[in-house]
Amino acid sequence: MSWALLAAVGGGWLMSLAYPDPGWWPLLVPGLGLVLWALRGRGVGGGLLVGAVSGFAYYGFLIEWLTVYLGLVPWLALTLAQVFFTALGGALIAQAWRWVPRAWPGPAGRLVLTPVVVAGAWMTREAVSSVFPFGGFAWGRLAHSQAEGPLAPLVAWTGFSALSFLIAALVAVTVAAIGATDLARLHRASVPVGLAAALLVWPAFPIATTGTMTVAAVQGNSNSGLFADYQRGEILQDHYDATQPLFGRDDIDLLVWPENASDLDPLRDDYASQVMDIVSREVGAPLAVGTITASGDETFNSQLLWRAGEGAVDQYDKIRPVPFAEYLPMRDFFTPLAPDLFALVPRDYSFGQRDTVFDIDGVIAGIAICWDIVSDDLFFQTIDDDAEILISPTNNADFGVSDQSVQQLAIARLRAIEAGRTLVNASTVGASAIVAPDGSTITDLPLFTAGTMVADVPLSDTVTPAHYFGRFLEWLVIIFTVTTIGAARVLGRGTAKGKR
Template identity: 35%
Template structure:
């Protein structure tokens, strides 16, 4: 008789509990997606850098108390909230011919890394000092996705949202990995702080306060140490932006137009130099793939002679018997074509096709597309009496390309790029943000030369002094400082990244051990009962 009332009272309570679980699950799902979108809003062309830690605070709330599979799902949704809008420019490139499949597939693949990171965060969240270990896991996940699969894709790293604000000076100490870690630990620290403050658990707020405040204070304290003055004189640099048609993937057939446009803009610049309207440059820069080259080119040779200055010419170059390369040539007005650097980090599915059988799912033109040949030498050239780093376009997203060049003596960074493929999208501004971060990371001025904009002159502290608009024919002429001092980030090299990854792996292993012990204790207690 006593069992009946228990059954009756338990029966109505079950639906209520299920309903609450459904509501909390939906709330967490919405918060995860919204936090990812807030993170996207922190990227250029907006200067809302402070939204990045706020986004990770939101993710911290979502992951709190979750298990492994929950962390995987919520991390993946957070990633979709970021990458779907961040990479929408792929639609400007491929969407007209291929639809949304490439954009959705790439966004989903990158979001999967944040899904795995979210799952691993649920393990390290059990450890003392959870915000620190969770932040290390998030940043450690950026390393494998830079290289794998199919060549990797480093776009959208946390640090690339921070060319402005309190965290960017940390780039001079530990590069992009340290900046990203500082952003994420601030966000996770903030979420833990708010949770403990709501519970009035004042003893537990000490570490969250440190995690929230210390990265900001450290970044602000480092601002006065960012050197911008010339250490080996200055160079007057001219950027030739010839412009290009806004036709997306059809730009493949517009090479003669790009070449003609840049020759015409060079002619206008040469006229201004002769008239004294602009200072005579020490170095002129053409953007990436502004022309095709196979051998001696008398038209380019004459254009450089008219300019009267050594010129970096970006070209699609095919040496006899070899595949096409994406190459920057030093072209001297007296001696002609000289040194060259060929792009090492080629763009997957654009400059090479790493998995043709998979690519055929998205495009019928794979078999008509040849792979470019990657370069093997460091991205550094001697031009105008100056050692110059020349990462090409996409390579600015890779830490090692500019770092190796600076360690090899580069005093200036030049970034030739062809952003005309991506229309009037945010892509060119996202890339400029990376260049600004690299300026601080290496303590070097950066000259961005784009076919259709945005071209820019960037000071060693990341400040943009001059820039162009998109899809305009224009030239920039200005003075930039040459610097020889290497930053701590350059001296440490990749060890900052390796250290963060190593500690993240150790924290995950410790979390697994703690979970196993907790389960073992629970099982023993259950048996004893």
């Protein structure tokens, strides 16, 4: 167990390095390999312990950016919340390692079925923690590490969950092969080598274009964090100033400003609405602008589509505000536990009910505000609403000079590949980039630098397999995994009794 715990810590740390920054994606393989090796031969208690230790090392390093403005307590709370799930996942994986090869002791059971079930257990943990509780925390899935890696094109075929499953299967089969010392070396090596070769040579899904449009996006480099000390209208001014180099152009079809780019709501503030009119008129295009809107007693994190002389012609209200950041779930329960901490969430944003797309003169643009980028079902809904291009306005100012914004851009890059759509990631401070449907960067901006991006980008209405299957593959793997482990326990115990 001592060696297993050391492997769990080292494996979790190596895995965290696979994500930006530094984004050394090959380290995911040895890191995950160490964690899975540490879980071999463990019972439920040992699996819980190894899973918890590896999860703390993994998430503790991965989301260190949470400490920039919020300090250690929120970082520790979120890390421990994920440790709860990694511990349960560790116990499930340990059960797979223990019982499946007992029930099916032949080479196929040990080198194929067992690693598949182990990978399914890992994916099951990811799938549950990505949606539960309060919408889950879908950050740090195995798939997210591959934005710059050779497996990224697979996400258009598989979606995020199934790509995580394939990565885990490749590592698990390698661990199983190394441990099967009683089998011939060539026999053991054939399975992991064959799977790796298949994944690496699998072709990218072909994307058909339906046309192009010219998109411009602005990064205002504004002081727009939660605890920022700024003057009223200052954030709006920053984005107006950054946009001025685009004035007078007549080739732009859509201008995108980030989330919270206007600290004044143009639906309620005449000055802000006049600025929106000026920007839209001078650029010669509708403006998608992020702001905070209100309707009665409800407050929304919104993106408005603004046209000069017409005002807001469409609006998207964030459907899923971030718990413990944009709203406090069960406020009466949590507030007495840490009044000073939860006072940092003074208001509760309401859950939006509008659709997720804007019609830009016949071109359908899907909108995903900031944390929406990690929600599978929201992106499936956007494609269901016929989006031909994806717009992801975000405000990363709360995380300062940290890895959060580049990790988020990596997820956005994979979303572009998954959907087969151009994606415009526009941030207040960066990382801002326009990403092609194959995940390559069309244009980008340096962090913490005011500037603009302009590009003629492809449009598409292709339905990728990832979208066609939706969550079907995820549910299929979960049901197969749980059923197989349950059957293995029954068969494995029967085999052990028979031998006695």
